[in-house]
Amino acid sequence: MAKKKTAFVCTECGGDFPKWQGQCPACGQWNTLQEFVVDSAPFRASGGAGRSGFSGQLAEVRNLDEIVLEETPRISAGMGELDRVLGGGLVPGSAILIGGHPGAGKSTLLLQTLCRLAHAHSCLYVTGEESLSQVAMRADRLKLPKDKLRLAAETDVERIIELARKEQPHLLVVDSIQVMYLAGLQSAPGSVAQVRECAAALTRFAKQTGTVLLLVGHVTKDGTLAGPKVLEHMIDCSLMLEGSSDSRFRTLRGLKNRFGAVNELGVFAMTGEGLKEVKNPSAIFLNRAEEIAPGSLVTVVWEGTRPLLVELQALVDASHFGNPRRVCVGLEANRLAMLLAVLHRHGGIQVGDQDVFANVVGGVKISETSADLALVLSIVSSFRDRPLGRDLVVFGEIGLSGEIRPVPQGQERLYEAVKHGFRRAVIPKSNxxxxxxxxxxxxxxxxxxEALEQL
Structure with missing residues (x-):
């Protein structure tokens, strides 16, 4: 009997190694190597496809100019915000991974989408974490049409592929990939080997049949997608549904998209009848108080293909400890420390003995640098206890030498602010x-x- 081989795979970068180590040599992360058994004969999913022709039938080699370009027909999801994040709709043959914290609304969003599309397209919803009656109870509570959607409760991937070949759906939902398993593998469901091979088998089926595959994924305690990092490389689109438990708003962000723009943002409101799209997200993020307090300022960030107005709040207070605190919510902490150094060197304002707290209202996370100027001005406003007014909008990037750099789509940002009633704007001169x-x-x-002198 052949001896079974074992390997250790990093859940962060996907690298595999012959023995366990505390730190991954490839990415440097600690305690991320997990053991799985390598079969002497590679597992082949039923259907005869094997590992050849992963993205379709193999063909002869052709010149690039001989390939006929045809517009791929997309399937509208029925929700404008979801179509925006997907890049215009669902592409046949694509594999889409939707992640999020428990209770964020992943299953609700997919159930709403499939119930609406089932009247025009054949849809199959496979649940591995809930029973059929639980899914039916949710659909009844959300008052969704239930007469066309096909449902199955299964965790065996071979059986799911057999059902899909029989039903021939245009859309296939697997909820969730962490509970699926292949009988040919010895490891338990949710392990590195099972998640990788199950996702590969389902993605291969979707590519070869032109089925839209929607996978639900769990997230770890730090908010990243659980499972091996190679899972994100196999799929075509990775979406993250975010939202705190004390807020009724949910944001859907595109982390990877082979058929559209990345970092696109869709906003939904969780109601008693499911997720409702918010067509004007700037309005909900600008629900400000009647009297603006010092440290409050509005900026315009660019999310995917549209501008979004958000409110920044800063609080500067005398520190009672030896090391002043620097706390950020929705912003990068290292960026804040750098901007405070620039403010001291080129603005002449010292806050080294003050606690600085910065917050983005509404739970939005800002990753671009266009909010630098607004963040610094809000800090100065709180430090001097002087409000800047509710009709002022600010955007611009700050360099280490104190210069204000231009930002992309500056004119579109300005017109979006004017549309929402702002009458004063501080912008880079190049914009x-x-x-x-x-x-x-x-x-x-x-x-x-110059900006500090003007205000």
Missing amino acids: QPRNLPEGVELIAVSTLA
Whole structure:
């Protein structure tokens, strides 16, 4: 009898090694190597496809200019915010992974989508974590049409593929990939080997049959997708549904998309009848108090293909400890420390003995640098206890030498702010538009010191 071989795979980067180590040599992460058994004969999914022709039938080699370009027909999900994040709709033959914390609304969103699409397309919803009666109870509570959607409770991937070949659905949902298993593998469901091979078998079936595959994935305690990192490389689109338990709003962000823009943001509201799309997200993030307190300022960030107005809040207070605190919610902590150093060096304002707290209202996470100027001005406003007014909007990137750098789509950001009633704007001088909107006072600055002097 052949001896079974074992390997250790990193759940962060996907690298495998012959023995266990505390730290992954490839990515440097600690305690991420997991053991799985390598079969002497590689497992082949039923259907005869094996590992050849992963993305379709193998064909002869052709020149690039001989390939006929045809517009791939997309299937509209029936929700504008979801179509926006997907890049225009569902692409046949694509594999989409949707992750999120427990209770975020992943299963609710997919059940709503399939119940609406089942009247025009054949849909199959495979649940491995709930019974059929539980799914039916949710559909009844959300008042969804239930007469066309096909349902199955199964965790064996071979059986799921057999059902899919029989039903021939246009859309296939597997909820969730962490509980699926292949009988040919010795490891338990949810392990590195099972997740990788199950996702590979389902993705191979979707590519070869033109089925839209929607996988539900769990997340770890730090908010990243659970399972091996190679799972994100096998799929075509990775979406993350985020939202705190004390907020009724959910944000759907595209982390990877082979058929559209990444970092696209869709906003939904959780109601008694499921997730409802929010067509004007800036309105909910700008629900400000009647009297604006010091440290509150509005900026315009660019999310995918559209501008989004969000409110930044800063609080500067005297520190009672030896090391002043620097706390960020929705912002990068290292970026805040750098901006405080620039403010001291080029703005002449010292907050080294003060606690600085920064927050993005509404639970939005800002990853771009266009909010630098607004963050610094909100810190100065709180430090000097001087409000800046509710009709002011600010955006711009700050360099280490104190210069204000331009940001992409500056004119579109300005027009979005004007549309929401803002009448004063502090922007980089390089983003000054040729045609100024009516009734707007524009303050174009080139350095941080100039911006502080103007306000």
